[in-house]
Amino acid sequence: MAKRHLNIEPSYTDEDPYIETLITVAEEKTAKELCVSVEELATIDGGKNIPAPLVQAMLLCLGAYYANRENTAYATLKEIPQGAKYLVDLYRDYSK
Numbered sequence: 001m002a003k004r005h006l007n008i009e010p011s012y013t014d015e016d017p018y019i020e021t022l023i024t025v026a027e028e029k030t031a032k033e034l035c036v037s038v039e040e041l042a043t044i045d046g047g048k049n050i051p052a053p054l055v056q057a058m059l060l061c062l063g064a065y066y067a068n069r070e071n072t073a074y075a076t077l078k079e080i081p082q083g084a085k086y087l088v089d090l091y092r093d094y095s096k
Helices: 016-033 039-046 052-067 084-089
Strands: none
Touching: 016 039, 016 052, 052 084
């Protein structure tokens, strides 16, 4: 799914270790934002799978990290209105 999101051919494997690291980063970032463990992401809303909006948020983060491999950017970037932060906030527990 990550390769599809990044428009990378499945047969191209040179960057697989890097992409796997970015997947881990996106999962851990999302879990930390929600104050849960990575394993608990799947049980949010009582389900057995990570909710689709959280998967999409992680893919958006993955794409941003893949496209911007340095800590600085030379172009003006603008966050999309209902992007990763919005999708993660749908599951944020403000009572904690």
